[in-house]
Amino acid sequence: GRLYTEQDPLDILTGDTLKQTLSNSSTAWLVQFYSSWCGHCIQYSPTWKALAGDVKDWTQAIRIGVLDCAHEKNFDICKEFSIHFYPTFRYFKAHSTTFDIGKTYRGADREIQTVRQLMVNFIQNHTRQNWPAGCPSLEPARTENIQSLIGLKSDHYTAVIIEDEESYIGREVILDLMPYEGVVVKRVLNSEKVLLEKLGITTAPAAYLFYPNGTHAGMDVQKKIRFFFSSFLKLLPGVHRKHSPSVQQPEPAAFKDQSTSELYRDFDKSKVYMVDLESGLHYLLRVELATHKTLEGVELKTFKDFVTVVAKLFPGRQSVVKLLETLLEWLVSLPLEKIPYEAILDLANNKMRISGLHLTERVQWLGCQGSSVALRGYPCSLWTLFHVLTVQAASRPDALANTALEDDPLAVLQTMRQYIGMFFGCRECGKHFEEMAQESMSQVKSLDEAVLWLWRKHNQVNARLAGSMSEDPMFPKTQWPTPDLCPTCHEEQDGLHVWNEDMVLAFLKKHYSAANISPKYTSDIHPEAGAVAANKAISTPSSVIIKGLKPSPEGIPKHMKQTDESGTGGIQKEPNLPFLGLGFSGVDMSLCVLLYAFSCVFLMLMFFFFRVRSKRWKIKNHRLHV
Numbered sequence: 284g285r286l287y288t289e290q291d292p293l294d295i296l297t298g299d300t301l302k303q304t305l306s307n308s309s310t311a312w313l314v315q316f317y318s319s320w321c322g323h324c325i326q327y328s329p330t331w332k333a334l335a336g337d338v339k340d341w342t343q344a345i346r347i348g349v350l351d352c353a354h355e356k357n358f359d360i361c362k363e364f365s366i367h368f369y370p371t372f373r374y375f376k377a378h379s380t381t382f383d384i385g386k387t388y389r390g391a392d393r394e395i396q397t398v399r400q401l402m403v404n405f406i407q408n409h410t411r412q413n414w415p416a417g418c419p420s421l422e423p424a425r426t427e428n429i430q431s432l433i434g435l436k437s438d439h440y441t442a443v444i445i446e447d448e449e450s451y452i453g454r455e456v457i458l459d460l461m462p463y464e465g466v467v468v469k470r471v472l473n474s475e476k477v478l479l480e481k482l483g484i485t486t487a488p489a490a491y492l493f494y495p496n497g498t499h500a501g502m503d504v505q506k507k508i509r510f511f512f513s514s515f516l517k518l519l520p521g522v523h524r525k526h527s528p529s530v531q532q533p534e535p536a537a538f539k540d541q542s543t544s545e546l547y548r549d550f551d552k553s554k555v556y557m558v559d560l561e562s563g564l565h566y567l568l569r570v571e572l573a574t575h576k577t578l579e580g581v582e583l584k585t586f587k588d589f590v591t592v593v594a595k596l597f598p599g600r601q602s603v604v605k606l607l608e609t610l611l612e613w614l615v616s617l618p619l620e621k622i623p624y625e626a627i628l629d630l631a632n633n634k635m636r637i638s639g640l641h642l643t644e645r646v647q648w649l650g651c652q653g654s655s656v657a658l659r660g661y662p663c664s665l666w667t668l669f670h671v672l673t674v675q676a677a678s679r680p681d682a683l684a685n686t687a688l689e690d691d692p693l694a695v696l697q698t699m700r701q702y703i704g705m706f707f708g709c710r711e712c713g714k715h716f717e718e719m720a721q722e723s724m725s726q727v728k729s730l731d732e733a734v735l736w737l738w739r740k741h742n743q744v745n746a747r748l749a750g751s752m753s754e755d756p757m758f759p760k761t762q763w764p765t766p767d768l769c770p771t772c773h774e775e776q777d778g779l780h781v782w783n784e785d786m787v788l789a790f791l792k793k794h795y796s797a798a799n800i801s802p803k804y805t806s807d808i809h810p811e812a813g814a815v816a817a818n819k820a821i822s823t824p825s826s827v828i829i830k831g832l833k834p835s836p837e838g839i840p841k842h843m844k845q846t847d848e849s850g851t852g853g854i855q856k857e858p859n860l861p862f863l864g865l866g867f868s869g870v871d872m873s874l875c876v877l878l879y880a881f882s883c884v885f886l887m888l889m890f891f892f893f894r895v896r897s898k899r900w901k902i903k904n905h906r907l908h909v
């Protein structure tokens with residue numbers, strides 16, 4: 284196959300595009316000319332991709348490209364650029380107006396850290412005239428510049444990285460924060476003794492933060508490494524990724540949900556919320572699945588597997604778990620090959636309620652609330668649900684015993700894969716997820732590996748979506764868990780950020796455990812819960828929007844359109860008959876008729892019984908008299 288694909292965070296260049304791309308570009312370029320038949324190029328490609336991912340936020344200053352010299356259509360351009368060996372790394376300056384074959388990197392060390400630092404040096408080699416547009420200064424600031432910030436109010440934070448002259452951390456953090464607004468990063472050398480003394484800094488590297496309100500303090504990070512500094516700054520309240528002008532930016536201070544005027548409610552990022560999980564389940568069962576008139580074949584199998592997984596593994600409240608278990612029993616006991624979805628809804632909505640089994644009927648987000656209705660919500664709850672389920676499966680390995688899914692470490696992941704592919708309203712998401720599943724899901728051999736697989740793939744999605752339209756500016760897509768949630772999950776090896784996967788696994792098992800699920804706002808009868816319902820009752824069509832979808836040419840997924848047209852918020856109308864102003868289901872009515880018929884027959888029997896008896900009695904009496 285090809286060494287690089289469109290999914291990689293780099294530009295694939297060709298003979299047709301190369302010159303045009305490089306000439307008068309607003310950014311510098313680092314291009315690898317390779318050959319797809321060269322074994323070393325093949326071996327090196329993961330490193331190059333990792334480098335491109337590592338400097339993904341630097342693209343306003345320097346971009347990474349690849350060009351395959353073994354491809355016929357590139358023969359001429361590789362000759363023109365005098366590429367003799369593979370791979371050849373060439374740097375191209377920004378704003379170059381004359382033809383330039385670039386500057387070759389001849390070093391033997393091609394490790395990420397070395398190449399990344401060369402990129403920084405290369406950017407610094409630009410002059411004032413050809414400096415890449417959008418790239419802040421990488422020169423160290425002086426004591427005077429920083430001292431003047433003390434006590435100064437501003438509309439942004441200023442972060443100051445104090446380090447020695449050879450250190451690259453400051454410059455790398457400046458470049459990492461380039462696509463973000465609300466924060467300015469500066470670098471100061473530790474030779475600025477007066478300033479260091481004034482701020483009370485004794486060791487380098489160190490970081491200091493000047494707040495918009497005029498106060499200042501040391502930056503509180505667990506490890507003094509690039510990734511921790513950058514993550515800390517990206518997560519500051521009010522700091523967010525610059526979006527294209529078409530994406531509206533909500534006000535950070537008072538972010539309100541415009542369509543429902545519900546206030547944003549505070550929540551704790553280190554918790555999982557039951558309202559999100561229940562709202563997601565409600566949406567899935569009553570809206571998303573309800574657009575399918577009947578379930579049969581693989582769809583029915585997928586639905587049964589899904590219900591099996593949630594009934595056995597969902598660590599929910601008793602009324603919800605019982606509802607799921609009853610649904611499962613019903614599905615298993617029915618040997619039907621085709622089930623009308625109305626029957627399932629009738630069961631869940633009417634019959635079970637009589638026995639006190641109940642799942643919330645409104646969509647209400649807390650940990651998954653977005654800064655506007657079109658963001659976060661349902662897809663966020665779905666990720667959360669499946670993380671919870673993989674963790675539950677790993678901590679209760681026998682939970683699926685005696686079901687169709689027993690002894691399968693892939694039970695939850697395969698069910699998710701099937702569900703997402705078949706029913707999830709976002710088709711594109713389904714396609715991407717299927718690609719990831721085909722690539723590596725079969726390598727998962729244990730329940731723990733399943734937990735980690737889902738985490739890794741979710742991060743891959745986060746990386747792809749960072750800066751896209753489906754990113755909520757208030758909740759930037761990051762590689763998760765961030766250092767503030769799990770400092771021990773992060774390490775640095777040869778200057779490159781790496782995960783400590785043992786720590787990540789331990790963290791996931793704790794974060795998505797039943798003990799970490801908060802019941803806040805779950806009570807349905809509680810008046811407060813009603814008041815805070817983010818999207819009110821599900822029957823307001825405008826409140827039911829599948830969240831986090833890219834506005835595709837087709838716009839809203841097909842079944843969501845139906846939802847809006849019907850004006851019922853997508854809920855299949857329960858087959859209720861109006862009677863005396865009350866809603867009775869078909870079954871309730873048939874029971875009534877049956878009871879009525881029974882009592883009629885009973886009364887008639889009584890009538891005849893007494894009639895016969897009284898006749899006999901009369902005859903007996905008559906005889907006596909006679």
Ligand SMILES: Cc1cc2nc3c(=O)[nH]c(=O)nc-3n(C[C@H](O)[C@H](O)[C@H](O)COP(=O)(O)OP(=O)(O)OC[C@H]3O[C@@H](n4cnc5c(N)ncnc54)[C@H](O)[C@@H]3O)c2cc1C
Pocket residue numbers: 651658659660662663664665666667670703709711712713715716737738739740741742744745748753754755758763764830831832833
């Ligand atoms: C299977 C699937 C595929 C999707 N594919 C696409 C797509 O191709 N294009 C598109 O535009 N949207 C896609 N989406 C939607 C997108 O991934 C987000 O769900 C949506 O943009 C909402 O984002 P969010 O900020 O709420 O965070 P989400 O990504 O939804 O994450 C929810 C919560 O999970 C936690 N979390 C974050 N990362 C991880 C992790 N690695 N491991 C464990 N927990 C984590 C965080 O607490 C986060 O708040 C997909 C959703 C799903 C469920």
